[in-house]
Amino acid sequence: MNGPRLRTVNKAVAPFDLNKFPTKFVDTFAKEVVYMMATKQAMALEGNEWEQIFATCVGADWKPSNVGLDDVVLDNCCWGAKTVFVGSKDISKQKAVRLVSGRNSPIFSFGVDRITSENPDVIGKMVLDIWNERVSAVRQIFKFVRTVVLVKAKDFSEYLIFELDTVRYDYERYYFKWNKNNNLEGYDKATDRHKFTWQPSGSQFTIIEEIPAEKLHIKVKKPELIDKETLLKTVKFDSSWYTVVK
Numbered sequence: 001m002n003g004p005r006l007r008t009v010n011k012a013v014a015p016f017d018l019n020k021f022p023t024k025f026v027d028t029f030a031k032e033v034v035y036m037m038a039t040k041q042a043m044a045l046e047g048n049e050w051e052q053i054f055a056t057c058v059g060a061d062w063k064p065s066n067v068g069l070d071d072v073v074l075d076n077c078c079w080g081a082k083t084v085f086v087g088s089k090d091i092s093k094q095k096a097v098r099l100v101s102g103r104n105s106p107i108f109s110f111g112v113d114r115i116t117s118e119n120p121d122v123i124g125k126m127v128l129d130i131w132n133e134r135v136s137a138v139r140q141i142f143k144f145v146r147t148v149v150l151v152k153a154k155d156f157s158e159y160l161i162f163e164l165d166t167v168r169y170d171y172e173r174y175y176f177k178w179n180k181n182n183n184l185e186g187y188d189k190a191t192d193r194h195k196f197t198w199q200p201s202g203s204q205f206t207i208i209e210e211i212p213a214e215k216l217h218i219k220v221k222k223p224e225l226i227d228k229e230t231l232l233k234t235v236k237f238d239s240s241w242y243t244v245v246k
Helices: 025-039 045-057 107-110 120-137 227-234
Strands: 072-074 077-085 098-105 144-152 156-166 174-178 184-188 193-200 204-210 218-219
Touching: 025 045, 025 156, 025 218, 045 072, 045 077, 045 144, 077 098, 098 120, 098 144, 107 120, 120 144, 120 174, 120 184, 120 193, 120 204, 174 193
Parallel strands: 077 144
Antiparallel strands: 072 077, 098 204, 144 156, 156 218, 174 184, 184 193, 193 204
8 A cells, every 4th residue: 555645744954965065165164274273373173163163164153062962053953063183194094083972971860889890781771871862852952963073184284074963872783891991882783893982980972983985075285373473463453452450
């Protein structure tokens, strides 16, 4: 039997398809990065800086949140933004990244007294339950929830940028075990691929993600650093810029 015929309904549409960034994205990103390199003594490009740059690149609002999954907002879509340094010299050869994805504490959330002495699968389920609850809470507000990742070369001359759908994880698909450092590791049952790491000390939760083939690989020319005196002359700084308040 064929499915029922329904009246046409308006379907929600994302601002752009996954990893199909807006036309001016690369140009805006390059301008922001070159400006930072030209004006900062110590380049970092982490956390809030990347969130703000990405928001500017896609025309979204930067709204930092405690959850960390909806720091950038555009209509019915939100993003959590992550940055990662690569270990290899050739950034194009990077196949996967470890994304720090919050602090998941079974002690706080479930009242567990003992951690490492417990069955690792039991603790693993609790850790994933905490993550899944956060994702569900954000998805009640936004139709599309994504993670945008910035992979940085150590000299900040090259970058990989890609998006991932932010999803819940089915506990039944994974098994967990304690490693030699007493950290909990989660593995995909079908492939034995290492997917999660959770540290009892600090409760840090890490998700290991494969870098998709569809991504941006951007090289940026490094500008000369603008010295302090040149910058002050450019903005015409003088004694009128400050006041001593008594």
